[in-house]
Amino acid sequence: MxxxxxxxxxxxxxxxxxxxxxxxxxxxxxxxxxxxxxxxxxxxxxxxxxxxxxxxxxxxxxxxxxxxxxxxxxxxxxxxxxxxxxxxxxxxxxxxxYDPLKIEWQPFCSSTDTRFVCHLASTFNGKTGLDFTKELAGNAPYFDYCCSEKKEEVTRYFIHYIGRGLGLTPSGDDFTVGLLAVHHVSPFLSTVFLKGLADYLKEDVTTDVSKAYINAALSGYFSLQVDQVMTAFAYEEPERLHQAVRQLGEMGHTSGYDTLMGIVLGLQQVVRQNVIEGV
Structure with a gap:
């Protein structure tokens, strides 16, 4: 058959x-x-x-x-x-x-954008598998290491997040996929981080399924629902975005919301870098 x-x-x-x-x-x-x-x-x-x-x-x-x-x-x-x-x-x-849309990403740095992202995060912070309160408040050095060019600092990120949490895809891994989704359309992660992550996954640090998702993300491939969230962000379509966020949030026990938190905090990093660079 x-x-x-x-x-x-x-x-x-x-x-x-x-x-x-x-x-x-x-x-x-x-x-x-x-x-x-x-x-x-x-x-x-x-x-x-x-x-x-x-x-x-x-x-x-x-x-x-x-x-x-x-x-x-x-x-x-x-x-x-x-x-x-x-x-x-x-x-x-x-x-x-499945062939995802090529996103034409606009500089994401206005105060309106920042307020919207912070509001979005507040709606699902309690639904994640890990507590991201410190990350949202800008008081989590392990998170900031994702932008570092120092190997010892990005390694601290990996130790802190990769494999952390319960389930088939631990929360820290889903969070990292969210960061990579933002990086794919608006680069902000360091080259040391990206290379180090690929090497780190060669060790027995998390589940096979989680490794498959992260390695796919490192190559620029994401699930349909992650792509839908990023596309709605890029084209500034509120109704489409809220629907995409809801659908992704329903995935797994907390996987969808952990991924969304990575997307939100990744966007915040892009905002900070664009403001500093005067984009």
């Missing part, structure tokens, strides 16, 4: 040239992750989200795949551009790849 109507994140293209067996990495109610021993392939329902390394199918097809995987001895493999799970096949060459 060939499954059609599949959407995918851009990083799934890397699987087109892979050949070999695939195994189950982790199973959840609305998604599961496969691995070839080197990277993860997320499989979920289309109505939930589109992630950079994910395949997204209809609810009907997802339950068929999930049921097949739960059976003992189910054979899974990838070859000739196709993913096979039992008797079901997904052509990785025929899926519809």
């Amino acid at each position: 060939e499954i059609t109507g599949v959407y995918a994140g851009k990083l799934v293209k890397e699987w087109q040239n892979k050949t070999g067996s695939v195994s189950l990495h982790s199973m959840f109610k609305h998604s599961f992750n496969l691995t070839d021993g080197h990277s993860l392939l997320h499989v979920g329902m289309l109505e939930n989200n589109i992630v950079p390394f994910g395949l997204h199918v209809s609810q009907y097809h997802f339950h068929l795949l999930q049921h097949a995987i739960k059976k003992d001895q189910v054979k899974m493999k990838v070859s000739h551009g196709k993913l096979t799970i039992g008797s079901m096949v997904i052509s990785l060459e025929q899926v519809k790849y």
Whole structure:
């Protein structure tokens, strides 16, 4: 049986040239992750989200795949551009790849922008997995180290945030993805931070799933819902922004709000840098 109507994140293209067996990495109610021993392939329902390394199918097809995987001895493999799970096949060459909009970002530095971002943060600070009160007040040196050119300081950021929190993607990791989303459209993170983060993730410092999201973000790839928030910010569309924030906030237990906090604090850093530079 060939499954059609599949959407995918851009990083799934890397699987087109892979050949070999695939195994189950982790199973959840609305998604599961496969691995070839080197990277993860997320499989979920289309109505939930589109992630950079994910395949997204209809609810009907997802339950068929999930049921097949739960059976003992189910054979899974990838070859000739196709993913096979039992008797079901997904052509990785025929899926519809999600291509995010290219954002034309305007300098973000006015007092109106600053007040709006601070107000937005106040609406969901209590919903995050970590307490970001000090970061919002500008009294968190570990956070400021994300802009440092000193290796020892950015390392302190990694130790403090990466892997910190509970769940499949710890809160500190989701927060970092939010920072990277802002950096992708308005660079503010130091080169030492970016290189150091990629190296730090090679160690056993957080979950495999979280590493996949952060590495994707380092390459400029984000979930559909993160892209929608950033696009609404860029084009200054309040109604669209509030809807995008609500949808991202509903993701996971606290993951969505942790990511939003990273976006908000990343925007605040951009504001500070632009004011200092007189942009």
